Amino acid sequence: MKKEAITIALTGNPNSGKTTIFNNLTGTRQHVGNWPGVTVEKKVGTVIHNGHRLRVVDLPGTYSLTAYSIEEIVARRFLVDSKPDVVVDIVDASNLERNLYLATQLIEMGVKLILALNMADVAQARGHQIDADRLATLLGVPVVFTIGTKNQGMKELLDKVLEVVEDRDTVSRHIHISYGHELEKEIKKIQDVIWRDTSIGERFSTRWLAVKLLENDAAVQERVKSLGEIGKEIVAQAEASRARLGEFYKDDAEMVLIDQRYGFIGGALKEVLKVSGQTKFDLSRQVDLVLTNRILGFPVFIFFIWAMFQATFTLGAYPMEWIDAGVSLLGAFVTGLLPTGLLQDLLVNGIIAGVGSVIIFLPNILILFFCIALFEDTGYLARAAFIMDRVMHVIGLHGKAFIPLLMGFGCNVPAIMATRTLESERDRLLSILINPLISCSARLPVYILLAGTFFGASAGNVIFSIYALGIALAISMGKLFSVTLFRGDIAPFVMELPPYRAPTLKSLLIHMWDRSQIFLRKMSGVILVGSILVWVLGSFPRSPDLHRGQAVERGVTSAAQERVLTVTESQQPVSPAVTENNLKNSDPDNEMARLESSFLGQLGHLIQPIFAPLGFDWRTSVAVLTGFVAKEIVVSTLGVLYAAGADVNEESEALRRSLRTSGITPLGAYALMAFVLIYIPCLATVAVIRRETNSWKWTGFSISYSVVLAWVVSFLIYQGGKVLGLG
Amino acid sequence: MIPLSEFREGERGIITKLNGSGTFRKRLQEMGFIRGSEVFVEKYAPLRDPIELVIKGYHVSLRVEEAAQIMMEKLEQEQK
Numbered sequence: 001m002k003k004e005a006i007t008i009a010l011t012g013n014p015n016s017g018k019t020t021i022f023n024n025l026t027g028t029r030q031h032v033g034n035w036p037g038v039t040v041e042k043k044v045g046t047v048i049h050n051g052h053r054l055r056v057v058d059l060p061g062t063y064s065l066t067a068y069s070i071e072e073i074v075a076r077r078f079l080v081d082s083k084p085d086v087v088v089d090i091v092d093a094s095n096l097e098r099n100l101y102l103a104t105q106l107i108e109m110g111v112k113l114i115l116a117l118n119m120a121d122v123a124q125a126r127g128h129q130i131d132a133d134r135l136a137t138l139l140g141v142p143v144v145f146t147i148g149t150k151n152q153g154m155k156e157l158l159d160k161v162l163e164v165v166e167d168r169d170t171v172s173r174h175i176h177i178s179y180g181h182e183l184e185k186e187i188k189k190i191q192d193v194i195w196r197d198t199s200i201g202e203r204f205s206t207r208w209l210a211v212k213l214l215e216n217d218a219a220v221q222e223r224v225k226s227l228g229e230i231g232k233e234i235v236a237q238a239e240a241s242r243a244r245l246g247e248f249y250k251d252d253a254e255m256v257l258i259d260q261r262y263g264f265i266g267g268a269l270k271e272v273l274k275v276s277g278q279t280k281f282d283l284s285r286q287v288d289l290v291l292t293n294r295i296l297g298f299p300v301f302i303f304f305i306w307a308m309f310q311a312t313f314t315l316g317a318y319p320m321e322w323i324d325a326g327v328s329l330l331g332a333f334v335t336g337l338l339p340t341g342l343l344q345d346l347l348v349n350g351i352i353a354g355v356g357s358v359i360i361f362l363p364n365i366l367i368l369f370f371c372i373a374l375f376e377d378t379g380y381l382a383r384a385a386f387i388m389d390r391v392m393h394v395i396g397l398h399g400k401a402f403i404p405l406l407m408g409f410g411c412n413v414p415a416i417m418a419t420r421t422l423e424s425e426r427d428r429l430l431s432i433l434i435n436p437l438i439s440c441s442a443r444l445p446v447y448i449l450l451a452g453t454f455f456g457a458s459a460g461n462v463i464f465s466i467y468a469l470g471i472a473l474a475i476s477m478g479k480l481f482s483v484t485l486f487r488g489d490i491a492p493f494v495m496e497l498p499p500y501r502a503p504t505l506k507s508l509l510i511h512m513w514d515r516s517q518i519f520l521r522k523m524s525g526v527i528l529v530g531s532i533l534v535w536v537l538g539s540f541p542r543s544p545d546l547h548r549g550q551a552v553e554r555g556v557t558s559a560a561q562e563r564v565l566t567v568t569e570s571q572q573p574v575s576p577a578v579t580e581n582n583l584k585n586s587d588p589d590n591e592m593a594r595l596e597s598s599f600l601g602q603l604g605h606l607i608q609p610i611f612a613p614l615g616f617d618w619r620t621s622v623a624v625l626t627g628f629v630a631k632e633i634v635v636s637t638l639g640v641l642y643a644a645g646a647d648v649n650e651e652s653e654a655l656r657r658s659l660r661t662s663g664i665t666p667l668g669a670y671a672l673m674a675f676v677l678i679y680i681p682c683l684a685t686v687a688v689i690r691r692e693t694n695s696w697k698w699t700g701f702s703i704s705y706s707v708v709l710a711w712v713v714s715f716l717i718y719q720g721g722k723v724l725g726l727g
Numbered sequence: 728m729i730p731l732s733e734f735r736e737g738e739r740g741i742i743t744k745l746n747g748s749g750t751f752r753k754r755l756q757e758m759g760f761i762r763g764s765e766v767f768v769e770k771y772a773p774l775r776d777p778i779e780l781v782i783k784g785y786h787v788s789l790r791v792e793e794a795a796q797i798m799m800e801k802l803e804q805e806q807k
Contacts, residue, residue: 390774
């Protein structure tokens, strides 16, 4: 057994089947994280082969290795800085020409390279005959055939990896892709300057550096400049060479280089690739006649999305019930186990209830991500993006951004996780920022309560208008952000439409499991802390004598106090349904008084002046605060504070009665609904935004802009409505 | 020379020139849109944008405004 692990880097074009091969090699022994500082996913796995421990790093799928996108920068940085022992370039054998472009760049970098000609079966079915030995000789790179979907060729690939690492293979040699006389002359000139400092050549391929400088590659320029005096000389020579070449070719040097690489590939393929017979029946094309058809395309798309939602929320509802019951059982069990007191309260009402309210989303997330993996792996996601792009382009987004946005109607947490399907970081951030404006299902109970209470028969229209407001705001904010925050770097819509493929169950399951793992691990931490915090705020200070607690408050809130009293007198106390979670708070009056004197209640009073222009009283302010944890909580908080007891739901008549007599006007209720719609949906969303943006800055921005926007919109609604005489 | 965006479904042509900014051209070139490559217009999306193209044996989509940057030489329709 070798002591040191061998590191293999997997590279390849998107849709080359790289992920399938990675999954085949590493199975469940993989870890998903992020590359440092960016939102690009990093997957690392291990495999034991012939007694060697191999560490496999799955680099982001890229078409090239220029510093064009964040994925390319990440992949290149890893290749240059971490110096993997061997690089396996996964090549779609049925699409050699474009796939080999990346290989030419890898060859140029001077890494130890192996080509895996994947999807060999597809290539064969299309009548492509590839002379692998000849290709290996021409490129100076060992070539292995693989069929990722059938798990074939993995052993051969790993054998080859060991051969190359131990320098046993006979094919590997450094070849130069010849760029023609003019370019070669300039490359040589730059290399001559580089060689003056011998230490540079030990770390990088000098030819690669020279070519990159000719390509005007910003990242490489930076690196070279940082080398000091010699670096400046090198860059100066490169500038001069670029200028000369520009004059000679009447085009930028990098364009000429790309042309030449494709020329090299074309030359090689003439010798290596034979396409026999006519391309007969192209199934993908036939399927697309329907799926991206001018008339049928949209209905089919809508049907798929509908089916996904049905599966997620209807099918998911059953396991959700079980989890809910399980959480309640656990709560009851702990309640029985521990004496009534602080610890029991913390465990049951703080931790179990809090974490339970998030774990409950797990079935949704599992099903949703299974569906998305299915869309992605079959190739349908690219088609969905194709037909939706015109619409999404209006707000400066890629067609693929539609699905995460739509999913937001169900739940923003998986929706934001789904932004990972977007290729550019800009699109991801933009989608993440506007996603919370899409009204998730957790906000619906609040609308039902308020609209049902204050708008009677037209409640349906009112709720619809709130959803429409959310969509309108998402569009305008998207537009606003894309012309302010994310100006300038709109990615061209050069999107491959890969042939349809049957996905492997293994890949689907691994994909689904990855997502859920992230959700469970990261969410529970933040949610745990958040739940405890809200519990502390709501439970302290604990005054044995409630009236004394209230007396302290009286100075600030005598008016509000009186209103509470009138409300409580004017209604029949609801028979308190004693639930497991609520054993000790069975008296609604007491509970209300207790909450008011708690830190949370005090906070409500404290911030009430801020919300006064929106028509919120202190109780509404408290409800909005607790709604930060989860929107459903707004309903139960209103329940407690309007003295109907905590066990209310949006249909509760008692709560509706007391709300109606509380002084809230329909206009105020509408402003409150708008506020609930706009400000950050829940703690889980905050956690997932932090996780997906990998930045507290963007998380902070997301929270603050949404709160400010919520305030402004509610203000306009409330005050504007008053001016118009609606309130 | 006519821009690719003026091609109709089922038409094919040869790329003669790429316009547009440096990064955009570079990206297109790396994806195989180089001078002399043949492009086939497979179809337009239901909302007439983007366009699905076949180049170098694979399918790719481009927005109409991007296709307008690609200058083409039209090839005669194959007789069937």
